[in-house]
Every structure is written in C-alpha cells, then in structure tokens.
Amino acid sequence: MAERKVSRRLIGATAITAAAGGVVLYAVPDAPAFGETVAGPLLQATAVSPQPTSTSPQPPPPARPLRFYPVDPLFAPYYALVDGPRTMGQAISPRLTVNGVAAQYFEKARLEDQRANNRTGNPAYDFEYGLLVDEMKAVNSLRPVGGDRSNVTYATINQQSAASLRVPVPAGFQNGSVFTNPDGSTFIPFTADLTAAPGHNVPPFFWQYMNLPDLFPGGWLHDIGLPITPLMNAIVDKGRIIGTTVTMFTNVPIQLQAYQRTILTYDPANPEGYLVERANTGTDYFFVFPNQFP
DSSP: OOOOOGGGGGGGSSOOOOOOOOOOOOOOOOOOOHHHTTOOOOSSSOOOOOOOOOOOOOOOOOOOOOBBOOTTTTHHHHHTTTTTTTTTTSSSSSEETTTEEEEETTTTTEEEEEEGGGOOOGGGGGGEEHHHHHHHHHTOOOSSSSSEEEBHHHHHHHTTGGGGGGGGTTTTTTTSEEEETTTTTTTHHHTTTOOOEEEEEOOOHHHHHOOTTOOOOOTTHHOOOBBOOOOEEEEEEEEEEEEEEEEEEEEEEEEEBBSSSSSSOTTTTTTTSSSSOOOOOOHHHHHHHHGOOO
C-alpha cells in the first residue's frame, strides 16, 4: 500500500482527524459484553424514516474550504458529556436554525436542540443527531464513504437500503427487543418501536460500540438509529495514526454499515481499540449541500 506522511497540524486541535477521509479515530473504552443490555434500548424519538426513491446523481459542488468554529455554548455541555471530539469531531458551522430548531454541524453529525419537542421527560433526549445519511442517500450523492476515495458512495447506500435487502425476523424474536443470532450478530427490525418486521443484522464490533453509555446516553436507538443497510465491504484510501503522524494508505479493505444517524466503519488493521470509527457524515454533508452552510 502506498503511504505518505502528513503533519498533525492538518488534523486540528480538538480531534485526531485522518487527513484522507477526515475520520476521527478513538479508543474504545470498557463496554458491556456483547449481548448484554444497557438499561434496555430506548424508544426512538422520531419515526422510521421512509426509504427515498432514486434520483439522478447531482453535479459535484463547487470547491469550497472547510472551516472550523467553536462549539456553541448551547451545545457545549452535551458535547463535553459525550466526549464530543471523539463522537462528533470539530464544529464546522456556527449555530444555525435547521427545520425550526437550533443546530450545529460537526465533522461527524448535525447536533439538534430538541428540548422543546422532548415530551418523554428523559433529559438524554434533549439533543439528537440529524438524519444526514437519509438526506445524502436521497439525492444519490456520489460522495465517497469511509475515506478520501471509496467504492461505496451515498448512492450505494441508497441502493443497499432497499426493503428487499432486509432479512426475515428470526425464530424466537420478541416484540420490543433485539435478537442475538447464533453467530453473535444482533438482529434489529426496521421499526421505530422494535416490533417484528424484516430488518438487518449488526455485527458484534458495532453492537458493542453502539451500547457505550458514556458516548450514547440516549441509547443506541435514539442516538444512532436503526441500521438501514446490511454490513458492506469497501475499499478506501484513508489515514492511520502511526507515531506522531497520519500515514495515508490506499486500497484499504474495511467494513461499514449505515444507520439513520451515522455510518460506522470497521478497519481490522487499525491498532487495537481503534477498530471502529464513525464516518464523517457532517463533513460529507458540507460538500453535498454547501448552500446549507454560511
């Protein structure tokens, strides 16, 4: 694999961002063993999003530099609570109004203030991540996923989110829950209340990460959302931290899976504790919809 060294100055002050794909690497802290529940999955705050119909790929947006901003005081406490540099990366917009609520874009997400709409009484639902993946796949964006170059794009994710690719409900599944398959994967139905319906299997390495309560205090269903694709193989160009530099690698095989509120990637060649990463859906959104940013 070809490699070149890049100064750490390229990766910002608040997160270790790989220059190729702009992904933030993180160490996975101690987590519940696979199959354990974390106070049960919390009900999703929004309904299951409909699968979009295909549209023509949009033309590439004009070249525009990515800018970084301070985390807005409105979002700063939540950002600190969930280890924002690891879960969201750096802020790439000031505070904006999106769909009638205050929001701020980060490298990995759009964080929205939903306090006025939270009727659950659970403060963990006061803030939530926007449905950026749905918006980018709805326009069949050709933006690469998981790296600076990838054979998986948001158009690929749109194709892979077809209802026909969901797997049947396994025998023994109970409504309102998930199901651990014999191979260790977790079946999740594509329903907002987890009632029986075809869905997708989540591999153990993603399931463990999704259930880290210090990163996702609202629970995986609220903070990450339902899986919308099967597990996919991808070949990407990406960076890995080696010593004090980010080294770029080409033709790296990874696995990824798209969810309503994020995309998770798995690189078995990363150092232990850095195997799972959140894709930079916020950065991707910036280049797909540049007019949404000041």
